[in-house]
Amino acid sequence: MTGIDNQISTALDEDDKAFLASLDEERGMFRQIGDSMHGPLGGWAKFSFAIAILIGIGLAYSVFRAVTADTLQPMVGWGMTTLGLLVMQGFLKEWMFARMNMLSVLREVKRLQLQVAMLEKR
Numbered sequence: 001m002t003g004i005d006n007q008i009s010t011a012l013d014e015d016d017k018a019f020l021a022s023l024d025e026e027r028g029m030f031r032q033i034g035d036s037m038h039g040p041l042g043g044w045a046k047f048s049f050a051i052a053i054l055i056g057i058g059l060a061y062s063v064f065r066a067v068t069a070d071t072l073q074p075m076v077g078w079g080m081t082t083l084g085l086l087v088m089q090g091f092l093k094e095w096m097f098a099r100m101n102m103l104s105v106l107r108e109v110k111r112l113q114l115q116v117a118m119l120e121k122r
Contacts, residue, residue, distance in 0.1 A: 032100045045099060052092050059085040 027035070037045045062085060066078035 032103070033096075036096065036099050036103055039103075041099065045096065048092055048096060052089065052096070055085055055089045055092065059089060 036042075037049070059082060062078050062081040066075055066082055069075035069078060
């Protein structure tokens with residue numbers, strides 16, 4: 001074994017093994033969303049989820065107001081509000097899905113660390 005393999009196996013502790021044991025093979029989207037609400041950025045994930053719900057409600061309301069507007073000026077105003085909220089929702093969802101992707105990559109890296117440690121023991 002090389003020096004880097006030894007470093008990886010010594011860095012792999014019981015917490016890492018427990019983390020790997022907690023992961024399933026097949027995780028659906030809702031399970032991944034739930035997993036993203038834990039850890040060091042879990043509070044921010046919960047906050048962004050609440051903000052996404054509020055933006056969604058505002059988006060539905062502004063679409064309704066734009067469609068039911070009587071004159072052109074309120075229609076344009078509510079339409080621009082709709083576009084702004086839609087962009088905000090898109091960026092927020094992008095952040096949440098990037099976090100889910102990062103956790104999936106972290107899961108695979110931990111799995112590789114465990115495999116290297118097991119190979120070293122053989």
